[in-house]
Amino acid sequence: MRKLKNSELNRLSVEEFKQETKIPLIVILDNIRSLNNVGSVFRTSDAFLIEKIYLCGITATPPNKEIHKTALGSTESVAWEYAEDVVSLIKRLKDSKIKVVAIEQTENSVMLQGFKVLKNEKIAIIFGNEVKGVQQTAVNLCDATIEIPQFGTKHSLNISVSVGVVLWDLFKKMKLG
């Protein structure tokens, strides 16, 4: 089982990435404090062909040396935009027929494994602050909330990890059937 060299992985150039068909999935980061988390989300979104990242509220934007340390160039490939107010953004996306879903533990959460993706729908998923999660005012406007089932002692996963888990799960449902 010989390990492959990076050159054998046939990754895309930034220009090829921009031309590539994306999965119909948008990531919204609202009030994310950690620059490491922001960079890591770019890197994961590059791997799974995410359409766009919206950075909201206090979330820092590229170019930024600390974001670059974990994004490693993926801020050049993945499309992104700063939108100060997440509530206005949610309304705007819903007006464009995009389903908006918060990753949050609520009374009505759907467990991630049970969340179904419909054909031809585009979904925007919101990840909130490291401590406070997604704001209740934003949750109130969402079409659904998804919960990552967790069975241990801690209340939540790290944001970068949550994004990895959710993007992989939805990528599989959208692209791999």
Next chain:
Amino acid sequence: MRKLKNSELNRLSVEEFKQETKIPLIVILDNIRSLNNVGSVFRTSDAFLIEKIYLCGITATPPNKEIHKTALGSTESVAWEYAEDVVSLIKRLKDSKIKVVAIEQTENSVMLQGFKVLKNEKIAIIFGNEVKGVQQTAVNLCDATIEIPQFGTKHSLNISVSVGVVLWDLFKKMKLG
């Protein structure tokens, strides 16, 4: 969709966690440089009821202030052990009938979505160094290699994110069917 309070999540105490039935999955971290990554892997392993974490080579061990920042107490719940040499560890685990699998891009990798978990088997998965990945000498001893499919410009995901993606995928296969 009212957000749940932490007290409504019914998480386990450390003592309850230790008594809880785990999934038959062991995580091996070999030569992981970043303390953030180590802490994050503990937190994710707590959420998905991982049986044990082995820390090998240069991977730092608890108690450690930097690991604690991302582990947030999960070093107290999840069982762990330091094993200096990953090659001896692999041999030891295989002698105990545990299937050992490296997360690595090789000529013979199985894509994560296609990796099947057999009934009653216990699996140990190895994650390697942030830059060099899993050592070829360790890969050579493994029963299989799993690759996380990636479609963008970068060669790999962050280690914490890879662990999240793989643990979620195998947790679903082992526990949720």
